[in-house]
Amino acid sequence: MMGRTPTGQPGFLGFVHRRRRGAELFLLILALAVGIGGYAAVGIGVDGAVPTNIVGYGGWLAVLIVACHVAVRIAAPYADPVLLPVVAALNGLGLAVIRRLDLAQIDQAAGTGKAPHVFANDQLVWMTIGVSLFIGTLVVLRDHRVLQRYTYTSGLAAIVLLLLPMFPFIGREVNGSRIWVHIGPMSIQPGEVAKVLLVVAVAGYLVVHRDALALAGRRFLFIDLPRGRDLGPILAMWLIGMGILVFQRDLGTSLLCFGLFLTMLYVATERPGWLFVGGLLFVAGAVGAYFVESHVHARVVTWLDPFGAWETGSQQVGNSLFGMSWGGLLGRGLGDGQPWRTSYAESDFIMSAIGEELGLTGVMAVLLMYGLIVERGLRAALVCRDGFGKLVATGLAVIFALQVFVVVGGVTDLIPLTGLTTPFLSYGGSSLVANWVIIALVLRISDQARRPVPDLSFEEPAEVETTQIVKAVRP
Amino acid sequence: MNKPIRTLSLFCGLLFLVLLGNATYLQYFRADSLDKSSLNRRVIEASFARERGAILVDGEPVARSVKSDDRYKWQRRYPAGALYAHETGWFSYFSQSGIEHAENSVLSGDDPRLFGARLADLIGSGQPKGGSVELTLNPAAQKAAYDGLQALGTGIQGSVVALEPATGRILAMVSLPSYDPNRLASHDLSKVSAADKQLEGDPAQPKLNRAIRTTLPPGSTFKLVTAAAAIENGLYDEDSQVPAGAGYKLPESTSIVHNSTGSACNPATITLKYALEWSCNTAFAAIADKLGNAKMKKMAENFGFNDTSLQDLTGQVRSRYPSMNRPQTALSGFGQADVAATPLQMAMVAAGIANHGVLMRPHLVDELRSPDFDSLGKTDSEVYKRAISSAVARQLTDMMVGVVEEGTANTAAIPGIRVAGKTGTAQTGRSDISNYAWFTSFAPADDPQVAVAVMIQNSQRSNGEISGGGLAGPIAKAVMEAVINK
Numbered sequence: 008m009m010g011r012t013p014t015g016q017p018g019f020l021g022f023v024h025r026r027r028r029g030a031e032l033f034l035l036i037l038a039l040a041v042g043i044g045g046y047a048a049v050g051i052g053v054d055g056a057v058p059t060n061i062v063g064y065g066g067w068l069a070v071l072i073v074a075c076h077v078a079v080r081i082a083a084p085y086a087d088p089v090l091l092p093v094v095a096a097l098n099g100l101g102l103a104v105i106r107r108l109d110l111a112q113i114d115q116a117a118g119t120g121k122a123p124h125v126f127a128n129d130q131l132v133w134m135t136i137g138v139s140l141f142i143g144t145l146v147v148l149r150d151h152r153v154l155q156r157y158t159y160t161s162g163l164a165a166i167v168l169l170l171l172p173m174f175p176f177i178g179r180e181v182n183g184s185r186i187w188v189h190i191g192p193m194s195i196q197p198g199e200v201a202k203v204l205l206v207v208a209v210a211g212y213l214v215v216h217r218d219a220l221a222l223a224g225r226r227f228l229f230i231d232l233p234r235g236r237d238l239g240p241i242l243a244m245w246l247i248g249m250g251i252l253v254f255q256r257d258l259g260t261s262l263l264c265f266g267l268f269l270t271m272l273y274v275a276t277e278r279p280g281w282l283f284v285g286g287l288l289f290v291a292g293a294v295g296a297y298f299v300e301s302h303v304h305a306r307v308v309t310w311l312d313p314f315g316a317w318e319t320g321s322q323q324v325g326n327s328l329f330g331m332s333w334g335g336l337l338g339r340g341l342g343d344g345q346p347w348r349t350s351y352a353e354s355d356f357i358m359s360a361i362g363e364e365l366g367l368t369g370v371m372a373v374l375l376m377y378g379l380i381v382e383r384g385l386r387a388a389l390v391c392r393d394g395f396g397k398l399v400a401t402g403l404a405v406i407f408a409l410q411v412f413v414v415v416g417g418v419t420d421l422i423p424l425t426g427l428t429t430p431f432l433s434y435g436g437s438s439l440v441a442n443w444v445i446i447a448l449v450l451r452i453s454d455q456a457r458r459p460v461p462d463l464s465f466e467e468p469a470e471v472e473t474t475q476i477v478k479a480v481r482p
Numbered sequence: 483m484n485k486p487i488r489t490l491s492l493f494c495g496l497l498f499l500v501l502l503g504n505a506t507y508l509q510y511f512r513a514d515s516l517d518k519s520s521l522n523r524r525v526i527e528a529s530f531a532r533e534r535g536a537i538l539v540d541g542e543p544v545a546r547s548v549k550s551d552d553r554y555k556w557q558r559r560y561p562a563g564a565l566y567a568h569e570t571g572w573f574s575y576f577s578q579s580g581i582e583h584a585e586n587s588v589l590s591g592d593d594p595r596l597f598g599a600r601l602a603d604l605i606g607s608g609q610p611k612g613g614s615v616e617l618t619l620n621p622a623a624q625k626a627a628y629d630g631l632q633a634l635g636t637g638i639q640g641s642v643v644a645l646e647p648a649t650g651r652i653l654a655m656v657s658l659p660s661y662d663p664n665r666l667a668s669h670d671l672s673k674v675s676a677a678d679k680q681l682e683g684d685p686a687q688p689k690l691n692r693a694i695r696t697t698l699p700p701g702s703t704f705k706l707v708t709a710a711a712a713i714e715n716g717l718y719d720e721d722s723q724v725p726a727g728a729g730y731k732l733p734e735s736t737s738i739v740h741n742s743t744g745s746a747c748n749p750a751t752i753t754l755k756y757a758l759e760w761s762c763n764t765a766f767a768a769i770a771d772k773l774g775n776a777k778m779k780k781m782a783e784n785f786g787f788n789d790t791s792l793q794d795l796t797g798q799v800r801s802r803y804p805s806m807n808r809p810q811t812a813l814s815g816f817g818q819a820d821v822a823a824t825p826l827q828m829a830m831v832a833a834g835i836a837n838h839g840v841l842m843r844p845h846l847v848d849e850l851r852s853p854d855f856d857s858l859g860k861t862d863s864e865v866y867k868r869a870i871s872s873a874v875a876r877q878l879t880d881m882m883v884g885v886v887e888e889g890t891a892n893t894a895a896i897p898g899i900r901v902a903g904k905t906g907t908a909q910t911g912r913s914d915i916s917n918y919a920w921f922t923s924f925a926p927a928d929d930p931q932v933a934v935a936v937m938i939q940n941s942q943r944s945n946g947e948i949s950g951g952g953l954a955g956p957i958a959k960a961v962m963e964a965v966i967n968k
Contacts, residue, residue: 114553270490273486273490274486274487274490275483277485277486325521328516329517329519329521329523329525330524331505332508332513332517333517333522333524334509335509336510345523345527345528362505362509367505367506367509370505370509371502374498374501374502374505375498378494378495378498381494381498382494382495385491385494388487389484389488394483397483398483401487401490404494408494409497411497411498412500412501415505416504419501419504419505419508420508421501421504
């Protein structure tokens, strides 16, 4: 069955190729309303007046978002129209909430002579850099399959980046985790960049080796177990993950890397046995870490009883819970809560600040937006025509899903807390820039996937696997 | 590869569902218990910064919130300082007490009865305001009680409670030493901590509301209960001859009870009226022994012993009349042994006699009002117990008038008005603690408007100078006059 596109070209297998750029623009205007409206609401909530720089701020936000839109229109006209508006709304909301926390810091520092920690301006600069890289990625990378050539290069780069914080002089330990690198005045978390490279490397490796991984093996207890020699890469990833956990004391990144690798392996080989083996390995590692690493142990103890050691231990999770419960269904209103009571509210705990001031409603809205990003990423993977693109899109979507689950779950005491940023909301340059690049990659893949096939040759798409049936013909 | 991607999307969907479910649980179902946690600074701060309703006495605020320019938008003020401290209690960042604590939901505006007003605030985008609490106190009586105790000098520890016999309204309730609640309500939290530390460390316990939280042997004022039991049980009436004498040998014991009022009690028998007027210990020990523990205990409980009856202030302790053996029961006849009463309890004894034997439930809160001054409910006068028959009450009143006009309580006499009263000086039984002076009375005897109990726990005087009539009588008189001459 053939569909029709607005351009008059016939679609493939009923797929209607529509650009939907107008819809994207409309959604972007709504997203802009979230960002600028949130900024204005923060001013009204805290100071009782719309901030004086609202025109300059709103204007700059609009410029960034329109630039993104124009870049997508030119460089990736068939890209998914929902992703960019959702991301723009999240980034705008994050900026507003960070600004709100800045105002609280300024308020608290007033009269004490101490300089307040302010983040919103830096975050706006990081957003500008992120948007520039987003546009750059879309413009420079016209076909994502090019990345497949850099499979091993990016793999190596990812490992180097992950190891960087371990080097003396440049590596820094912050709050118990050694995941920072300081170069001059700059401080970055190389792990945020590494995860993008890791997706590319793993996808490139798997798309080549998937058959060997998928087909060899034996069945045991209803589960197809992989061959012993194919366990090499998974063991290597496990060791990397555990290395991050042990040497950098970063449970979040460790979980993210390993989880990412496992799901991509599962998608590439279509064998749940990998999940089983990998899951066992991870549980073994995590249990070991619980007994060996005091850092991990403390997190688990706090998770089980966030109010247990109120005077002596960390009050962070408890304060986060108090904030969210106080927000209730509708929230205190921007500027009317006390989100500063939770330390690191502007980074790891920004969801708790949103829960306090925007209530369950705000939390649900944000979670649904993340759900949309994941869903749109996986959809791009589904319709993508090449295996590499499928794997990359899946990996990037899974990074989002895992990261949101781990950080929001930690903040709401569903699982032990792990230090990860909340994508697009949290303050943090490396994370914001990396996430903008991730979105650019997903848009690139979705553009390729949704674009009409140029030569109309009905070439077999990679995911349709036909079985040749050789009939025995009797003469 | 599409099949695992679809499975994966289902899994991701599940992850998000779990997050949504957990957030809902946290912010809706668990919110209440988290909000109530004592560790939760947000809720404390929010209520601390809110405009609370006023606590009023006769229409004048004794606690109110005024606008403040610092980080907490409202400042709690107590214009009368220490005078009403034990009734209002304090409203500090760290804790609340008194009416501030007991009526917190109305004062803070959280009470369900204020739902309509809250809704209006929400629509009008104003901060929720609290309702106000009007107390039953009579400012003149309160002042007279406070000044009277204060006049006994520095280091005084004591308490005065005045009730309106017909209703149970508390007209005065003073405990000394007192404190200035403004110090505890300050926005300078380090100063509050320091002030609280100092108050807690003070051996005189200024934060203690002695009116309802301190029980001491009531001494001779308890003879009213013994006399009530004797008459109610048909043992004697006011003119019957009762056994007396200079000494009384306790049953099953070798100890001998003496009188503290000289030779007036020395005849072998005297009338019950005379025994009360001259507070003869020997007579009342004999009567209590004759009645037995069960009957004595029942009468004590009729007046409110072994029970708490004040609902408005938290922390009221029980006055005690336990089961005792024979010698102890005899001692209890004049308020010794294991008998212990709060000043409120002794005021209730006087009020019950004054109100023809019917004891009204004492209350401090008169009326609750919404921020718009709509009434949320007035406290109704409620019969607590019928303590004694009206005939017994009449005889007791007559006897108590005799105590004031002819006996030990003449310090409470008010010219032109018949006053009923009873003195008490309770021995502590310890050389290091001085005797307690008690006084309980009501007036006018024919149409009682006020019943008072005065308790002096420590007056920095030697035992020879301590007597209920001498120290406590004039204070009771001043309080009664303040109510009657309004």
